[in-house]
Amino acid sequence: MIHHALEHVWSVLRDSNNLLSLGADAQARLLDDGAGRALAKYAVSVIRVRAGGSGRARRRMAGVLRKWLDIERQREPFEVEQLELGRQAARHAGLEFSVRIDRVDRLADGARVLIDYKKGVVAPDWRGERPDNPQLPIYALLRSQALVAVAYGRVNAGECSFIAETERLAIFKPGGRKSPLEGMPTLAALIDVWSQRIENIAADSRAGRAAVAPTLYACKSCRLHGLCRVPAALEEGVDSHD
Ligand code: SF4
DSSP states (O other), X not given: OHHHHHHHHHHHHOBHHHHHTOOXXXXXXXXXXXXXXXXXXXXXXXXXXXXXXXXXXXXXXXXXXXXXXXXXXXXXXXEEEEEOXXXXXXXXXXXXXXXXXXXXXXXXXXXXXXXXXXXXXXXXXXXXXXOSOOHHHHHHHHSOTTEEEEEEEEESSSOEEEEEEESOSSSSSTTOOOOOGGGOSSHXXXXXXXXXXXXXXXXXXXXXXXXXXOOHHHHHTOSOGGGOSHHHHHHTTOOTTO
């Protein structure tokens, strides 16, 4: 629902200039409209609306959207180039992956930023040789032209923020820092690393290579603890990679 509401909000605003000049009343109307459309679109909203009342659910969502726009106001000037592109095919090692990029922004100098909205706990889980979530690298490989940042947009009532990989300092807020880039000098260089990494992971998957080498994250969410020795190590706080 947050995706749908933000799609509406940015289809109206289109760029950071319009966001910065948006008055309080106009913003309240826009966010209420976005929240109302999102609630109306998804069947699941019926349950929540019945439980909490449509006005309350709508106000709650508009409040989250307001917090998110306050984060977006801190950014370098941008325009939204593409929203919810629909499903695209990414091919690696002969396998096809269906992906959907939430948003592509264009900066004043023509550079691009890819954004994926997340609602819950958000971490930079795209890093390392076996990333828990290779989604952003796969997006970057699909849209690498002039790309200077990929980011999760954490949009939830508790906290809103960008969690990003970028070579630019103040791209998401004044005084921001360059991200680690896994030791690479530029995002373009990191994308080359991602390309090889994703090919290797896809090739392993295609070849059926599945050595027991779980990550801590995978074991925590696994339902096979009763059959497996690894959870005992986890209880001692030991990552099976160590
Ligand atoms: S708990 Fe065992 S089966 Fe589950 S992911 Fe970890 S190692 Fe694999």
